[in-house]
Amino acid sequence: MPDFNYIASARRTIEMERDAVHSLLERLDHHFDAACTALMACTGRVVVTGMGKSGHVGKKIAATLASTGTPAFFVHPGEASHGDMGMITRQDVVIALSNSGNTAEVVTLLPLLKRLGVPLISITGNPDSIMARSALANLHTGVEQEACPLNLAPTSSTTTALVMGDALAIALLEARGFSAEDFAFSHPGGTLGRRLLLLVDDIMHGEASMPLVSPSTSLRDALLEMTRKGLGLTGITDEEGRLVGIFTDGDLRRTLDQSIDIRTAGIAEVMTRNCKTVQQGILAAEALKVMEDGKISGLFVVDEQHRPVGALNMHDLLRAGVV
Known part of the structure; x- marks a missing residue:
């Protein structure tokens, strides 16, 4: 396709994802407050889970939380059904991601989390989904259309989920008074750590x-x-x-x-x-x-x-x- 306009395609994608992220501002409500309150009160670890692309985003959110003062790790929901549920304790809080909010592998875990009494925070694109209704707080990240012209490949929806995860992490960072020195202790091997710790x-x-x-x-x-x-x-x-x-x-x-x-x-x-x-x-x-x-x-x-x-x-x- 020698005449295809790659730049025009890229601009359309960026503009659609920009608009999707901007729409999150109107959705910050008592659910976000409740999620932050539960995470601040957590005496265990924050366990993040999700399937497919949501799982990839979940891994990044867990890593961002862990490096900014909120101990967190990722558990694959499929593995959780085959033994890794043992990694989740009653002191933990679970953040589950799913654009549909009905992902089978995650929904399967909901009764087990209820039995443990573990607070659930969902990040979904469907506020009427099973996950959203089961959660202590649901962070709505749904989009009208994916940047994919087929409206199939997770693009805008994964971006909004990622941004919502960043919003959570930074809100908790600020609430804890997390300092540059604290950040350096989480990154001792990198340039940031050397710049912030070396005398x-x-x-x-x-x-x-x-x-x-x-x-x-x-x-x-x-x-x-x-x-x-x-x-x-x-x-x-x-x-x-x-x-x-x-x-x-x-x-x-x-x-x-x-x-x-x-x-x-x-x-x-x-x-x-x-x-x-x-x-x-x-x-x-x-x-x-x-x-x-x-x-x-x-x-x-x-x-x-x-x-x-x-x-x-x-x-x-x-x-x-x-x-």
């Missing part, structure tokens, strides 16, 4: 690997110290060990532009005073912001007396996955 103390170069010279040091010897330590900078400290200046690769280029004789000049003549520093114990991501805002590639970590306790550069942040 400068974890990646800085300290003690013997920290390049330092005194104000009386010659520029030549200071450059040798920079070369030995390989951080592209050196700090200058006074007699009390306080940081009074810094000299970097960038400073060296600027010094050469000024025709200063590096063999005879002293480091005190060319160092940068009042240099950018960070306090020990801060997040590495905060140090990155200081470096980005100051357009610098390295800095020193200091204590309360402004004595250097470590040094780091952009390469250290890159290796740590903070950048």
